[in-house]
Amino acid sequence: MTAEPGITAAYALYHAGIDFVVLERRKNVVEDLGASLVLSPASLRIFHQFGxxxxxxEIGGKVKENKAFTALYDNLPETAKARYFTGKKLASITPTESGVVVACDDGSSYSGSIVIGADGVHSMTRREMRRLAIEEDPSRETTWDPIKPYKTNYRCVxxxxxxxxxxxxxxETHSKDKSIMYITGKERGWIFLYKKLPEPTTxxxxxxxNEVEEFAGEFLDWPITETLKVKDVWEERYNAGGAGLEEGICGNWSWNGRIVLVADAAHKFTPNAGLGFNNGIRDVATLCNKLRKFVLSSNGESLDFTALESRLKEYRHERQEALVSDMEHSALVTRMHAWSSTLNWIVARYVLSWSFVQKLFITYVLSPKIQKSEAIDFLPTSEPFEGTFKWLYPLSKTVTTGPSA
Known part of the structure; x- marks a missing residue:
């Protein structure tokens, strides 16, 4: 797992009463990589369920990424923290009669019923799942997701x-094939510099x-506001990073009831719309709801992995519509900012600059999408956010404990 969805899964599995361990690739659970984090109302609602x-x-404003994860980790129950192991880079996954054995590159190994691959865009879990699927049926070589399933059209510093x-x-500062996003929190500001690649790549x-410095150099004289330029904030930077912005949704999320993917391991968006992390949280909520119901229906008997795989496919199916919609939205925002077509230039430059258009978008597009967001269905809690649009999955102060689906 990685810190972001891994912590969310730790909370959900702990409250579901499902035994787990988190194998964190990083040496530290929380690292300051210079990025920020946007939390949607639906994500905050789930964190409310976690207490x-x-x-x-209290962190306020745009939440600083490492502060958010610090708060999440610090508030994990001690028994859940005891199941958190850092510096555990995945080496291999071996299926067994009762589940899987995960081997790490430090020589350690861990056995369990199922692996939740929350290990990011370059997921080793996804690669191992592909290897096992093709070993089981070589014809899948051409039908399974490729080793590198995502395409990159833009870079970002x-x-x-x-x-x-x-x-x-x-x-925001828009231009042909380039754009800037700037946001502020209580203590820090962040800037994101985007540039289109000459050709897509996998x-x-x-x-x-040096590449980060050279990339940023192209933007130093660009305006952020009427009085602030990129060079003004670049000179004061704490740290910086840069990478390609992968895009795509994998077709295969699970294998034989023993491996399942969530978040960036299963789908990847450009960050302009802030939908990537929030969809990862929705993945975890939907998956853990399924796992808890499956465990309860098993009544302590040995696991039926065929039945479990059916539940995992249900999880993927239930997430499909929202993921496709949000990926298209993310891709469109990125391309409008970079004026990728005449239509995108007109919409970004003229149409969306009107406040009434923004209000119409929030009322008739964004709000109906948010109201469909999943929640944890086994944690009794009050509803923290209520408005004109009612949640499709309302929270309840009481929950049932039976195995019904």
């Missing part, structure tokens, strides 16, 4: 710095220190 909404709201404007402000793009 940590107040701690996140990001950095954080002392907040130079008011908390909660955000600005190869991994990770920018080195």
């Amino acid at each position: 940590i909404l107040d701690q996140l709201l 990001w950095t954080s710095f002392p907040r130079p404007t008011e908390c909660g402000q955000s600005y 190869e991994r793009i990770a920018l080195t220190g």
Whole structure:
């Protein structure tokens, strides 16, 4: 797993009463990589179910990524923290009669019933699942997702710095094939510099220190606001990074009831619309709801992996519609910012600049999508957010404990 969806899964599995361990690839659960985090109302609603909404709201503004994960990890029950192991890079997955054995590159190994692959865009879990599926049936070589399932059309450099404007402000600078996004939190600001690639690629793009500097140099004189330029914040940066922005949705999310993927391991969006992490949380909620019901229906008997695989396919099917919609939305926002076509230029430059158009979009497009968001269905909690649009999956102060689907 990785820190982001792994922590969410740890909370959900703990409250579901399902035994688990988290194998974190990083040496530290929380690392400051210079990025920010946007949490949707649906995600905050799930964190409310976990009892940590107040701690996140105290951070305020746009939540700093490592502060959010620090709050999430610090508030994990101690028994859940005891199941968290860092520095565990996945080496291989071996299926067994009772589940799987996961081997790490430090020589350690762990056995369990199922692997939840939450290990990011370059998921080793996804690669191992592909290997096992093809070993089982060589004809899958051409039908299974490729080793590198995502395409990259844009690159991005990001950095954080002392907040130079008011908390909660955000600005965008649009141009042909390039764009800027700027946001602020309580203490820091962040800037994201986007540039279209000459040609799409499936190869991994990770920018080195010199490459980051060279990339940012193309934007230094660009305006963020009427009085602030990129060079003003770049000179004050804490840290910076750069990478390609992969896009895509995998077709295969599970194998034989023993492996299942969530978040960036299963789908990847460009970050402009802030939908990637939030969809990962929805994955975890939907999956853990399925797993809990399956465990309850098993009544302590040995696992039926064929039946479990059916539940995992249900999870993927239930997430499909929202994922396709949000991926299209994310891709469109990225391309409007970079004026990828005449129509996108007109919409970005003229149509969306009108406040009434923005209000119509929120009312008739965004709100109906958000109201469909999943929640944890086995945690009794009050509803933290209510409005004109009612949640499709309302929270309840009481829950049933039976095995019904």
